[in-house]
Amino acid sequence: MRLRSRAILVNAALLAAAAISLGPLVWMVSVSFMAPGEASNTPAPLLPRAATLENYRQLFAQTGMGRSFANSLFLATAATLLALVFNVSAGYAFAKLRFAGRERIFRLLLGALIIPGQVAMIPLFLLLKQMGLVNTYLGVLLPSVASIFGIFLVRQYALSIPDELLEAGRIDGAGELRLFWSIVLPSLSPILVTLAIFTFLGSWNDFLWPLIVLTDDDRHTLPVALASLTREHVQDSELMMAGGVITVLPVLVLFLVLQRYYIQGLLAGSIKG
Amino acid sequence: MKTSHAGWVFVTPALFMIAVFFLLPVLAALGLSLTDFDIYALARLDNLRFVGGGNYLRLLQTPLFWKALGNTLFFVLVGVPLSIAVSLMAALLLHSAVARGKAIFRTALFAPVVTTLVAVAVIWNYLLHTRYGLINDLLGRIGIPPINWLGDPRWAMPAIILFAVWKNFGFNMVIFLAALQSIPEELYEAARIEGATALQQLRFVTLPSLAPTLVLVSILTMAGYFQLFAEPYVMTQGGPLQSTTSVLYFMYEEGFKWWNLGSASAVAFLLFLLMFAVTLVQSFALRRWSEP
Numbered sequence: 144m145r146l147r148s149r150a151i152l153v154n155a156a157l158l159a160a161a162a163i164s165l166g167p168l169v170w171m172v173s174v175s176f177m178a179p180g181e182a183s184n185t186p187a188p189l190l191p192r193a194a195t196l197e198n199y200r201q202l203f204a205q206t207g208m209g210r211s212f213a214n215s216l217f218l219a220t221a222a223t224l225l226a227l228v229f230n231v232s233a234g235y236a237f238a239k240l241r242f243a244g245r246e247r248i249f250r251l252l253l254g255a256l257i258i259p260g261q262v263a264m265i266p267l268f269l270l271l272k273q274m275g276l277v278n279t280y281l282g283v284l285l286p287s288v289a290s291i292f293g294i295f296l297v298r299q300y301a302l303s304i305p306d307e308l309l310e311a312g313r314i315d316g317a318g319e320l321r322l323f324w325s326i327v328l329p330s331l332s333p334i335l336v337t338l339a340i341f342t343f344l345g346s347w348n349d350f351l352w353p354l355i356v357l358t359d360d361d362r363h364t365l366p367v368a369l370a371s372l373t374r375e376h377v378q379d380s381e382l383m384m385a386g387g388v389i390t391v392l393p394v395l396v397l398f399l400v401l402q403r404y405y406i407q408g409l410l411a412g413s414i415k416g
Numbered sequence: 417m418k419t420s421h422a423g424w425v426f427v428t429p430a431l432f433m434i435a436v437f438f439l440l441p442v443l444a445a446l447g448l449s450l451t452d453f454d455i456y457a458l459a460r461l462d463n464l465r466f467v468g469g470g471n472y473l474r475l476l477q478t479p480l481f482w483k484a485l486g487n488t489l490f491f492v493l494v495g496v497p498l499s500i501a502v503s504l505m506a507a508l509l510l511h512s513a514v515a516r517g518k519a520i521f522r523t524a525l526f527a528p529v530v531t532t533l534v535a536v537a538v539i540w541n542y543l544l545h546t547r548y549g550l551i552n553d554l555l556g557r558i559g560i561p562p563i564n565w566l567g568d569p570r571w572a573m574p575a576i577i578l579f580a581v582w583k584n585f586g587f588n589m590v591i592f593l594a595a596l597q598s599i600p601e602e603l604y605e606a607a608r609i610e611g612a613t614a615l616q617q618l619r620f621v622t623l624p625s626l627a628p629t630l631v632l633v634s635i636l637t638m639a640g641y642f643q644l645f646a647e648p649y650v651m652t653q654g655g656p657l658q659s660t661t662s663v664l665y666f667m668y669e670e671g672f673k674w675w676n677l678g679s680a681s682a683v684a685f686l687l688f689l690l691m692f693a694v695t696l697v698q699s700f701a702l703r704r705w706s707e708p
Contacts, residue, residue: 150514157509161524164582167539168527170550174542183548233430242423248431255434257695258442259643261664262684265677266444267437272458289433319422348532350646351664355672366534370650373538380542387535398530402523405530409587410594 168391175199175385182380198385206376208386210361211368215347216393218283218364222346223339225288230338233289234297235327239304240319249298252291261351268355282356283364287346292412293338299411300334301327337408340401347394365390445681453678471682481683483658484666487573488687491662492641495577499637500630502581503588508622510589511596522593526586533583537650540579541566544651566652569659576647576660584640588633595629596622631702635695642691663687 174182176194203209236242237249267286268277276282304327312322328335353364363371369386376382398405449471456463475481506525510518528536543550544565552562565575603621612620623630644662648654654661654669663683671680 146514150516153509153512153514154516157515157521160506160509161521164525164528164586167536167543167582168531170543171535171539182542185548186553187548187550229430229433232426236423236426240420240423240426242420242427245423248427252434255439255442257639257692258438259639259688259691260438261643261667262445262688263438263441265671265681265684266441266448268672269448269453269677270437270441270444285433286437289430289437291434294430319425323426344530348530350534350649351668355668366532366646369532369538370534370646373541373650383538384542387538390535391531394530394532395527398527399523402526406526406590409590 168395171384171387171391174381175388177381179379179381182384183378198381199389201382202385202389206368206372206382206386207360208365208368208372208389211363211365212389214280214362215365218280218353219343219346221280222284222287223342225284226290226293226342227335227339229289230293231297231328231331231335232323234294235301235323235331237294238298238301239306239309239327252294256291256295264352264355271356277356278358278362279356280362283353286352287342287349290342293342296338296341296408296411297331297334301331304330333404333407336401337404337411340397340405341408343397344394344405445684448678449681449685451678453676453681455675458675458677467678471679472686475679475682475686480658480661481663481666484661484663487659487661488642488644488663490573491577491580491644492638494574495580495641496634496637498577499581499584499641500588500633502585503633504592504626506585506589507592507596508618510593522590525589528583529586531583533646534650536583537579537647540575540582541651544575544579567656569657572652572656572660576644576651579651580641580644580647584637588637591629591633592626595626599625627705628702631698631705635698635702638694638698639691642687642694 170189173190175198176196177188177191178193178195178197181188181192237245263286271277271282271285276285308326308330309322312326317325347364348366349364350366350370354367354370357363357367360368360371365386369383369390372386373383450466450468451457452465452467452470454463509515510522510525515521542548544552546552546562546564546567549565551565556562563571565571599622603625604617607617607621643664645664645668648660648662648665649668652660654665664687667680667683667687670676670683
């Protein structure tokens with residue numbers, strides 16, 4: 144009987160915690176379907192009186208959020224593809240190919256992990272300005288294509304590729320590129336998914352760097368556009384919640400579909416060895 | 417292609433990008449922080465002057481810098497322990513043998529972590545609204561008068577901490593969960609044979625086994641919490657009365673609003689030094705706890 148009451152207590156606590164963590168998100172979806180002004184009643188209504196798509200229509204027709212959505216989608220996709228090319232080849236080489244200075248360079252990279260990205264931001268801005276890349280998509284992308292964390296993640300996984308497999312390939316006369324393409328990449332596929340989802344989410348959710356680099360409204364990403372929307376339309380909570388939904392929904396769905404890979408990467412990344 | 421050549425071919429593109437777009441700028445930041453780079457230097461480099469430690473000295477005499485530093489430390493010192501406590505409690509609940517639907521609950525509790533910060537900050541702006549907000553509505557039902565969460569200098573930072581804990585606890589929860597699952601069951605059995613209660617098992621088996629993870633998690637969380645920016649940018653614009661101006665928010669305004677890029681670089685460097693010192697202390701603790 145004591146076990147029973149403990150089970151009830153634990154599950155009730157979990158239910159309450161889940162309500163607190165999901166509640167604001169569910170409420171956002173609900174308010175996004177409300178008529179203008181409806182959410183500003185006391186007590187705050189939980190469900191729309193008559194659900195309407197008006198906020199979404201207005202969002203795409205008048206605020207340019209459709210354009211921002213396309214920008215975010217493009218930037219996150221491009222960042223992901225580039226990150227895969229740069230980090231996977233480097234991570235594999237650090238794990239499996241011998242070259243002079245490998246260990247020393249890798250230790251240097253790991254040491255640099257503790258430097259917060261913001262330290263580089265101001266010179267980076269000046270550098271991009273010199274290169275004429277301020278207010279361009281390339282300016283947003285370039286600093287993020289190679290990441291120390293990404294290289295580290297791939298390296299940890301690539302260490303488990305058996306050397307015999309690579310040697311067998313070499314004896315059969317395969318070149319290093321061929322080896323990479325037909326043996327290494329297939330055996331790395333789970334970590335490729337992990338790296339891809341990390342990069343995509345990171346790029347989609349990034350705020351400070353796009354805010355600094357992109358000055359034109361029509362190049363803004365969703366978070367930057369949403370932040371300026373909140374400053375201009377302080378009263379239209381229903382409209383802003385619709386903006387929140389289209390910003391959050393894609394990454395939430397992506398996470399739900401690929402969460403196994405995401406959690407795996409989180410654990411590999413946190414246990415730095 | 418020999419393998420040693422291949423190694424260089426494979427690492428060079430990534431190393432080049434990291435060197436040009438990260439390591440070089442970090443070094444340049446140090447140099448820049450010793451100059452008076454401002455909007456005039458942005459127009460003509462001739463206007464640039466070397467000022468040595470001038471930026472640092474002036475910052476140390478700027479009340480708003482100290483205010484931002486104090487706010488950031490408050491955020492770290494209150495937010496990090498709270499965040500870790502909530503994460504650990506959630507992980508213990510999920511790990512409990514009697515918990516049902518673990519996979520679903522884990523996903524639900526983790527969901528806020530992957531959401532876009534700006535978007536959920538907008539939601540919380542409304543949840544925290546003095547008159548329409550659900551939070552004051554709920555507090556009202558148990559007889560607590562409405563709190564002006566984001567408009568009262570005393571409450572703005574606690575409100576942002578509340579929001580940050582909600583947003584982030586799932587991240588540490590997953591790490592704790594993995595650590596809990598790796599504690600050998602025999603330890604608990606031995607404790608039970610000696611007649612330890614559930615609370616004593618937590619105190620003498622679970623927490624000591626988690627010690628290295630605790631330190632690791634606190635290093636990661638602290639690094640994140642030192643970088644407070646988007647929350648005050650979206651929710652309070654650093655106010656009211658600069659009560660939520662963080663170091664990074666101060667750097668952003670100094671650099672990209674007033675275009676004092678030399679001074680802003682000095683701010684970035686001071687933040688880095690502070691984070692570095694704290695991380696050093698924590699890694700020392702981690703090493704002491706990890707070694708048997």
